[in-house]
Amino acid sequence: GAGVSQSPRYKVAKRGQDVALRCDPISGHVSLFWYQQALGQGPEFLTYFQNEAQLDKSGLPSDRFFAERPEGSVSTLKIQRTQQEDSAVYLCASSFRSNEQFFGPGTRLTVL
Amino acid sequence: RKEVEQDPGPFNVPEGATVAFNCTYSNSASQSFFWYRQDCRKEPKLLMSVYSSGNEDGRFTAQLNRASQYISLLIRDSKLSDSATYLCVVNRDDMRFGAGTRLTVKP
Numbered sequence: 610g611a612g613v614s615q616s617p618r619y620k621v622a623k624r625g626q627d628v629a630l631r632c633d634p635i636s637g638h639v640s641l642f643w644y645q646q647a648l649g650q651g652p653e654f655l656t657y658f659q660n661e662a663q664l665d666k667s668g669l670p671s672d673r674f675f676a677e678r679p680e681g682s683v684s685t686l687k688i689q690r691t692q693q694e695d696s697a698v699y700l701c702a703s704s705f706r707s708n709e710q711f712f713g714p715g716t717r718l719t720v721l
Numbered sequence: 722r723k724e725v726e727q728d729p730g731p732f733n734v735p736e737g738a739t740v741a742f743n744c745t746y747s748n749s750a751s752q753s754f755f756w757y758r759q760d761c762r763k764e765p766k767l768l769m770s771v772y773s774s775g776n777e778d779g780r781f782t783a784q785l786n787r788a789s790q791y792i793s794l795l796i797r798d799s800k801l802s803d804s805a806t807y808l809c810v811v812n813r814d815d816m817r818f819g820a821g822t823r824l825t826v827k828p
Contacts (some may be wrong), residue, residue, distance in 0.1 A: 642815065642816065644818070649820075650820050650821070651725075651808050651818035651819050651820040651821045652765065652808075652818045653818070654815055654816065654817060654818075657814070657815045664814065665814065665815055700764060700765075708753065708770070708812075709755075709767045709770075710767075710816060712764035712765050712766070713764060714763075714764055715764055
């Protein structure tokens with residue numbers, strides 16, 4: 610069955626480069642979440658969509674981070690002018706209601 | 722102070738041991754609670770929900786104390802395959818994760 614997919618799975622960027630990370634949620638899932646997970650840490654909340662509406666972006670660490678979900682399905686997390694501290698795994702999750710979240714495999718971003 | 726705090730671990734236990742993890746949360750408006758399991762370099766997966774009445778799923782028992790804002794997970798008769806990081810998760814409108822507790826079960 611189709612789960613949450615993310616692309617690319619791995620991304621190496623030079624400092625200052627812009628990156629775009631894609632998330633395809635499970636079909637029909639209304640809610641979509643983005644998390645940042647540093648090595649040895651739990652996932653840190655970044656932002657949350659319900660359909661196309663971004664209801665909470667309080668976790669975005671700076672204005673270099675931007676997320677969108679224009680049609681209420683696929684979402685893109687964009688990071689502008691990447692910095693070394695942006696290196697992490699970026700996890701996307703979707704849920705039908707506000708309960709179990711299903712996670713994608715993540716995108717491992719390395720900024721050199 | 723983080724919104725969700727867990728025992729940092731690591732817990733290293735022999736097969737067959739019973740191990741307990743604790744978690745506290747700071748926001749009393751939190752509505753639902755979960756334990757997720759995360760294997761190395763994999764995504765988190767739901768282990769079980771946590772209810773005020775306590776709930777059990779095989780060797781796993783989860784409990785919630787709303788008054789103390791405390792959640793626990795008990796694993797009985799631990800198996801090698803239980804080795805993973807266990808994440809405490811608290812939900813309001815969005816999910817807040819603890820940093821995780823690493824468990825290693827040894828033969």
